Amino acid sequence: MRIFVRTKIFLTIVLATFAGLAHGQNMLYTDHPLAGKIWDMRSNSFMDEATLIARINLSNVLLLGEVHDNSEHHELQQKLLQARIDSGAKPALMMEQLDAASQPILDQALAGIKADEVLNNVTALIKFSDWQFYSPLVAIAVNNRLHIIAANVPNQYLQPVIWKGYEAYDHDELMRLKVEEVWDEKRQKYLVDNMGGAHCGQLRDELRAGLSRSQRLRDALMADSAVSSIAGGVVGIVGSSHARRDIGLPLYFAARDPLARVFSIGFVEVTDNTDPKSYNADSATGEVPFDVMWFTPRMDRENPCANFVKPKEPRQKKRDSDPYLTGKPDNQ
Numbered sequence: 001m002r003i004f005v006r007t008k009i010f011l012t013i014v015l016a017t018f019a020g021l022a023h024g025q026n027m028l029y030t031d032h033p034l035a036g037k038i039w040d041m042r043s044n045s046f047m048d049e050a051t052l053i054a055r056i057n058l059s060n061v062l063l064l065g066e067v068h069d070n071s072e073h074h075e076l077q078q079k080l081l082q083a084r085i086d087s088g089a090k091p092a093l094m095m096e097q098l099d100a101a102s103q104p105i106l107d108q109a110l111a112g113i114k115a116d117e118v119l120n121n122v123t124a125l126i127k128f129s130d131w132q133f134y135s136p137l138v139a140i141a142v143n144n145r146l147h148i149i150a151a152n153v154p155n156q157y158l159q160p161v162i163w164k165g166y167e168a169y170d171h172d173e174l175m176r177l178k179v180e181e182v183w184d185e186k187r188q189k190y191l192v193d194n195m196g197g198a199h200c201g202q203l204r205d206e207l208r209a210g211l212s213r214s215q216r217l218r219d220a221l222m223a224d225s226a227v228s229s230i231a232g233g234v235v236g237i238v239g240s241s242h243a244r245r246d247i248g249l250p251l252y253f254a255a256r257d258p259l260a261r262v263f264s265i266g267f268v269e270v271t272d273n274t275d276p277k278s279y280n281a282d283s284a285t286g287e288v289p290f291d292v293m294w295f296t297p298r299m300d301r302e303n304p305c306a307n308f309v310k311p312k313e314p315r316q317k318k319r320d321s322d323p324y325l326t327g328k329p330d331n332q
Contacts (some may be wrong), residue, residue, distance in 0.1 A: 026299075035295055037295050040292055191284070
């Protein structure tokens with residue numbers, strides 16, 4: 001009981017610290033008529049939080065697709081994770097922000113009994129610079145003794161697939177992961193056509209196809225990390241593109257486990273548009289990209305492409321040092 005009380009107190013401190021960080025962000029469109037609204041993409045209608053929570057409690061895989069640097073998205077993730085716990089579930093927390101190679105260290109940290117030490121050990125593994133955004137999620141998991149899954153695949157592991165194709169990867173493993181089984185020409189065209197947007201439209205053609213392959217394999221491997229936890233429930237903290245039903249994780253969960261009931265939420269930053277239908281993202285296949293869009297204010301950030309200069313490097317330069325491979329294929 002003493003350990004539990006200490007953990008609860010520590011969780012309160014973490015959440016208070018995060019709240020201060022969140023309020024320090026500059027947000028745009030805070031008075032936008034859509035901000036805070038929840039849009040059901042299947043029925044093209046709004047829903048309230050109570051209805052949404054009832055819906056997510058029917059799922060056993062809940063994907064919460066964020067824009068990584070938007071603090072409001074993380075606040076909503078905390079709310080929905082807590083709602084799943086309050087319903088009596090004890091879902092595994094799958095985090096894109098933790099590399100799979102760190103799972104043994106993560107498990108060792110979670111075996112500890114001092115909440116502050118556990119949190120410090122775990123957040124030290126988070127690969128995103130804004131690790132403070134994720135500390136409250138980790139604290140909730142620690143407080144409720146949830147399993148945390150380190151789901152991300154390091155870029156170095158994917159580089160052979162980027163440059164040489166799936167021939168550079170074990171064929172039997174690709175079959176087990178269902179990488180080709182879930183894919184088709186429409187999905188491929190959509191992903192390749194939209195891959196350049198994350199790199200300011202400066203990708204060479206050979207990299208578009210290569211990075212598309214790596215994103216598909218990344219999603220398949222992230223799903224693989226959590227598929228054994230579906231029976232007890234999974235909550236996935238991922239970038240919005242990974243949560244998409246038409247090209248992302250839902251494809252692989254469904255292919256790997258016919259009992260998977262996936263519910264995908266895309267947290268969407270508002271723009272000047274006030275019509276929720278105008279935010280219906282283009283779909284690769286015609287199906288809805290998310291089950292639900294939850295609208296939020298927009299983070300006031302610099303345009304990442306404003307000062308982007310395409311490197312003037314000879315094409316024959318060693319590929320391992322290609323500047324486009326230093327970041328993720330997508331930044332959401």
